[in-house]
Amino acid sequence: MSICQLLGIEYPIFQGAMARIATHKIAGPVSEAGGLGIIGGGGMSRDDLREEIRLVREFTDKPFGVNLMLQMPNCDELVDVIIEEKVPVVTTGAGSPARYIPALKAAGVKIIPVVASVRHAVKMESLGVDAVVAEGQEAGGHIGSTSTMALLPQVVDAVKIPVLGAGGVGDGRSVAAMYALGAQGIQVGTLFLMAEECSIPASYQQRIMDANDTDTIVTGREAKDPVRSLSNTMLRKFAELEEANAPHEELEKLTVGSLSRAVYDGDMETGSAMAGEIAGLLKEVLPAKVLIERLFSEAEAVAKQLTIKY
Known part of the structure; x- marks a missing residue:
């Protein structure tokens, strides 16, 4: 089953859960455009998260997700809100979601951890998660120590669940490269900083x-x-x-x-x-819908033109 079929989305793209930035203002437009918008739960209270979830639902009836930073001391409360509000997808970072998996699974929530190593990806698969995001050190924010080009194919080879690639996606060429390395989709953060709907100054x-x-x-x-x-x-x-x-x-x-x-x-x-x-590749601010559609139309064109000469 493809990641789009698994989650009910049109484009295989997740919006990264950027700290203090990934609110309903960007998550809603990304989901409405056919990707998976994600609310960054890090730093939010129970009430903050509930409000953000409801604001996304006012904007779109399409699937969206919440990211859990597992080092947060109020994770238990946030998980309760996710279950109560019937959020369809959770991504996780900064730790293992093991203690929350039974309750989230029972509620029908898809669980997709962000990983920075093969070892972590294999462990997450053994816990029964639905997919993983393999994020290389090219990414912004908190990073691991291995580049996407090296990490992604090794994770793909090590697990049987779907793998998305993250770190270094700025245009259709990089999307095509992710697919060439075995990804079933991508997660994008920095590019969505350039969305018109993004709330940064x-x-x-x-x-x-x-x-x-x-x-x-x-x-x-x-x-x-x-x-x-x-x-x-x-x-x-x-x-x-x-x-x-x-x-x-x-x-x-x-x-x-x-x-x-x-x-x-x-x-x-x-x-x-x-x-x-x-960041050095990004030179204009555009609507989230345009960014997504352009990424995949460019990727298709790149894939069609690829030839290997030797």
């Missing part, structure tokens, strides 16, 4: 449009919590201090509130504006 979108191929930076590797963002003064300073083994307290002073400064205030110098390496 104009300065954030402009910073992406101004980016080049080397304009992201990874911080937090020393703490084993790497995050990819658009490079700026604050993050370069953080990287210098991290390399010099500065105390945690000194590093925390720099970054406390930095995600909010980027997402809500549009501060591109002292904020953490998460984005993937593909």
Whole structure:
């Protein structure tokens, strides 16, 4: 069964659960356009999540999902809301969803963890999840240590459930590449930052449009919590201090509130504006529907033109 058949969606594309960004404002339009819009549950209260779910349903009657950041202390409450509100799909990150799988399965919820290693993918399959998203380190936000090109085919070979690819998708060429590596679909985050419906400030979108191929930076590797963002003064300073083994307290002073400064205030110098390496390819803001349709029409054209010469 294809991922589209499994979830009842038209296009095999998930919108990434970007922290503080993935609300009904982008999830609703993505689902209405035929993809799977996803509400990022991280940082939300029980009431916040319930409101977001209902706002998505006011916008569209098509399938959508909720992402659970499993390190959140109120995950139990969020799972209760997901079940009560009959959310059709849950994606997960930052841990194992094992303790929640029986209740979610009993409620008919499809469970799709985001994984960064073959070992994790195999473990998730053994727990009975419905599919996995294999995300390479090209992606924005929290990342693993293996590139998509290396990770994806190894995950595909290791499991029998559907696999979606994530990290590095910016146009039809990269979609075709994901399929060539064995994916049944894709998850996209950075590209949807360029959707007209995305709620980030104009300065954030402009910073992406101004980016080049080397304009992201990874911080937090020393703490084993790497995050990819658009490079700026604050993050370069953080990287210098991290390399010099500065105390945690000194590093925390720099970054406390930095995600909010980027997402809500549009501060591109002292904020953490998460984005993937593909940012250097993105040069215009378009409706989510146009972004999705263009991705797949380009991918089909690329696939038709592919030839191997030797």
